[in-house]
Amino acid sequence: MDQRTLARTGVHVSPLCLGAMMFGGWGETDHDACVRIIHRALDGGINFIDTADVYARGESEEIVGKALAGGRRDDVVLATKFHGTMGDDPNEAGNSRRWIFREVEASLRRLKTDWIDLYQVHRWDPWTDHDETLGALSDLVAQGKVRYVGSSTYPAAQIVKAQWVARERGLQRFVCEQPPYSILARGIEADVLPTCRELGIGVIAWSPLAGGWLSGRWRKGAEPPTSRRAERIPQRYDLSIPVNQAKLDAADALGQLADDSGISVIDMALAFVIRHPAVTAAIIGPRTLEQLESQLGAADVVLDAAVLDRIDEIVAPGTTINPADAGWTNPALTPAARRR
Numbered sequence: 001m002d003q004r005t006l007a008r009t010g011v012h013v014s015p016l017c018l019g020a021m022m023f024g025g026w027g028e029t030d031h032d033a034c035v036r037i038i039h040r041a042l043d044g045g046i047n048f049i050d051t052a053d054v055y056a057r058g059e060s061e062e063i064v065g066k067a068l069a070g071g072r073r074d075d076v077v078l079a080t081k082f083h084g085t086m087g088d089d090p091n092e093a094g095n096s097r098r099w100i101f102r103e104v105e106a107s108l109r110r111l112k113t114d115w116i117d118l119y120q121v122h123r124w125d126p127w128t129d130h131d132e133t134l135g136a137l138s139d140l141v142a143q144g145k146v147r148y149v150g151s152s153t154y155p156a157a158q159i160v161k162a163q164w165v166a167r168e169r170g171l172q173r174f175v176c177e178q179p180p181y182s183i184l185a186r187g188i189e190a191d192v193l194p195t196c197r198e199l200g201i202g203v204i205a206w207s208p209l210a211g212g213w214l215s216g217r218w219r220k221g222a223e224p225p226t227s228r229r230a231e232r233i234p235q236r237y238d239l240s241i242p243v244n245q246a247k248l249d250a251a252d253a254l255g256q257l258a259d260d261s262g263i264s265v266i267d268m269a270l271a272f273v274i275r276h277p278a279v280t281a282a283i284i285g286p287r288t289l290e291q292l293e294s295q296l297g298a299a300d301v302v303l304d305a306a307v308l309d310r311i312d313e314i315v316a317p318g319t320t321i322n323p324a325d326a327g328w329t330n331p332a333l334t335p336a337a338r339r340r
Contacts, residue, residue: 018041024059082100130162176280204282218248224237267298
């Protein structure tokens, strides 16, 4: 599998990144099965693994740690994230120095490693200054516990602000952003992607299969597939919601386009994401070995202009069909913020 440089770091990563969200209580509960998936991904050319503390409350990190034990750690660019709630105490979450210093130790312990290659802020926190977060992360880099730092699902304005704060204060800057991006959720094409490209920031796209909508299983006339994810976040899957019905229409049209083009809709969806000039890698999140095998070949797929034009007709550039797929809610648009 060909590799790409992560922004301007000189670190080489595969264009497919193995996401570990489905390892543990949120997906596959058999740890040995998860380890086999991880090892197959590494044998298939993937050298980039992304997880987070909040995935099954640390269980995903523990599984990744087991899989990399015994000599495979040095060959992997290992990324994890912090921010999500990890306990009942309100301070067991967020982007504060207090929490970052505590949680990085927990992640290192669960991952069974002395260092994290890429430590990412899972979400922007409007109640925490960038100074606070970047200052703590810079200290972790100086201590050798973290190599690089990044953000996830930041709006474009905050990506720019974080870069400005880093430059003005002499702090470590985010080398990459991890946004949601798929054919069904193209909103970041309008601002986040061009911003990252202009600033030299790598992009690691999550949910390139739109949370399973582009797996080939969502087609008109077929029984809607069930999953734990659909149960947890029904606003993204319930077909009684008009925007989800519109997603079904688009998914069906994309499935037909893939059929006509002689490729799987999975290959088409992943190739669409990783061929964007601003994107470094796409995160795939298989729950089974079969799902992994169905996605590995996408790294070699190139979509021709006719297919790309037809995709643009089905879902217009810069369009996210269901706003819930954007991954965050703008606090400026909450009812309280709109009160006059």
